[in-house]
Amino acid sequence: MKNHKAKIDYLNNIIDEPLDIMRFLRESEDLRDDICPSVGKEIGNFLYFMAINTNSKRIVEVGTSIGYSTSWLGLAAKKINGHVTTIEISERLINEAKFNLKLLDLDDNITFIKGRGEKVINELPDEIDMIFIDGATKSYLELYEISLSKLKKGGLLIFEDILFSVSGKREIQKEMMNDFNIKIKNDNRIEKSFLNIGDGLLLCLKR
Numbered sequence: 001m002k003n004h005k006a007k008i009d010y011l012n013n014i015i016d017e018p019l020d021i022m023r024f025l026r027e028s029e030d031l032r033d034d035i036c037p038s039v040g041k042e043i044g045n046f047l048y049f050m051a052i053n054t055n056s057k058r059i060v061e062v063g064t065s066i067g068y069s070t071s072w073l074g075l076a077a078k079k080i081n082g083h084v085t086t087i088e089i090s091e092r093l094i095n096e097a098k099f100n101l102k103l104l105d106l107d108d109n110i111t112f113i114k115g116r117g118e119k120v121i122n123e124l125p126d127e128i129d130m131i132f133i134d135g136a137t138k139s140y141l142e143l144y145e146i147s148l149s150k151l152k153k154g155g156l157l158i159f160e161d162i163l164f165s166v167s168g169k170r171e172i173q174k175e176m177m178n179d180f181n182i183k184i185k186n187d188n189r190i191e192k193s194f195l196n197i198g199d200g201l202l203l204c205l206k207r
């Protein structure tokens with residue numbers, strides 16, 4: 001465990017956040033108990049890399065919170081002339097994210113939608129390039145099916161927190177996430193990769 005923390009600390013020193021506000025967003029989370037954890041720097045950077053690498057111009061995110069992961073995706077979108085639609089169920093948080101990201105000059109690259117990811121994705125146009133899901137673990141199965149139907153062929157679907165199957169606080173959460181992982185493992189509609197970074201990242205490529 002100590003070794004794990006040393007690795008994270010090391011990566012946090014190596015990876016640069018392109019803008020100071022991003023560090024502020026990430027660090028402010030530690031001081032608050034009214035928001036759930038943002039992704040770490042290495043996942044933010046990974047999302048940015050994947051979006052650019054796959055030239056994903058139409059990106060959707062479920063679980064905005066105060067906008068840390070959104071800032072990485074928004075910067076990637078700006079670089080490749082793409083767009084992020086980010087969805088958050090909490091009105092208070094979506095407003096806070098909007099306010100925070102104003103400072104990043106990404107107005108043309110990010111649309112904020114208050115609502116349930118399951119419902120909002122269904123109403124978006126088809127042929128999405130990349131979807132990132134972070135939060136709402138109890139809705140993962142539903143979000144998976146909806147996202148798959150909305151992704152273009154070859155599109156990328158990423159889930160955070162899939163190792164809650166091991167590290168979840170409650171037994172029911174562990175079981176639910178394990179069931180989800182087994183379902184993904186056996187689904188031939190996608191190529192998949194399970195990664196031990198952050199709280200566990202799952203990459204799915206739609207065939």
Ligand SMILES: C[S@@+](CC[C@H](N)C(=O)[O-])C[C@H]1O[C@@H](n2cnc3c(N)ncnc32)[C@H](O)[C@@H]1O
Pocket residue numbers: 036037038039062063064065066067068069070087088089090093115116117118134135136139
């Ligand atoms: C882990 S936080 C997201 C952190 C953010 N992705 C980041 O790294 O900066 C999860 C967020 O998902 C939101 N959420 C939970 N269920 C949701 C749902 N069904 N649809 C949209 N947002 C949801 C929560 O309100 C919470 O703010």
